[in-house]
Amino acid sequence: MIYNYIDPVAFYLFSRPVYWYGVIISLTIFICYYIAEIEARKLNIPKDTMLDLLLISIPVSIISARIYYVIFRWDYYSKNKNEIIAIWDGGIAIYGGLIGALIVTIIFSKKRNISLIKLLDIIAPSLLLGQTLGRWGNFFNKEAYGEIISREVLEKFYIPEFIIKNMYIAGEYRHPTFLYESIWCLIAFIILILIRKYLYIGEIVSSYFILYGLERFIIEGMRTDSLYIGAFRVSQLLSIIIAIIGIIYIIYNRFINKNNKIYYINS
DSSP, X not given: OOOOOOOSEEEEETTEEEEHHHHHHHHHHHHHHHHHHHHHHHTTOOTTHHHHHHHHHHHHHHHHHHHHHHHHTHHHXXXXXXXXXXXXXXXXOHHHHHHHHHHHHHHHHHHHTXXXXXXXXXXXXXXXXXXXXXXHHHHHHTOSOBSBOOHHHHHHTTOOHHHHXXXXXXXXXXXXXXXXXXXXXXXXXXXXXXXXXXXXXXXXXXXXXXXXXXXXXXXXXXXXXXXEETTEEHHHHHHHHHHHHHHHHHHHHHHTOTXXXXXXXXX
């Protein structure tokens, strides 16, 4: 039987391929920026603040995502140093990008004299939506997939046919872990949007840490392309850490901090 293959190339521009991955990521950045900008206006953040932060964060996040990936694949890149900058051949890690973006946001908040926690609360829901949409770039690239699974099980999960066919890789069907993460992040995004008016300042980003950390810990265990520290998956370790940080902050904010403020009312 011949299985359909979805071409990762969206179109050609001046004879050069433009990939679906790039198209999706570009649209995702625009959509997430738009949502964050609307939220920033509600909280009286100065005009163009989010745009300025975005323009600085994007290049830094790409570089840090690549550095992170190279560090944890150093056994390969130490022998192929000429490929370290070959980001066009793939090889970036979302946690590396998030670390870079966080560093930029910390410095940016100090330079602009804007509350770091407030900025992170504004950005967190957009990040979840970005991860929801961005994972579909992995679908077109046939990457970030999971272990071998039978077609019958995928059908029982009500996975759409076009996804099942594109998850036929190297002669076997694979778990569409990109889809699992996309759905989880979408649900988490909706949850944050619905409950944020009841949360204190800092609890939106803390909830992001918990929801994404839990999701990534589970899904990462199903993937076949994990980065490792010894016998441990790096992303699982980081996921545990950020989830614990989120839990500790919320406990502190609810039971110890006497100056906590409701996100919307007192922002």
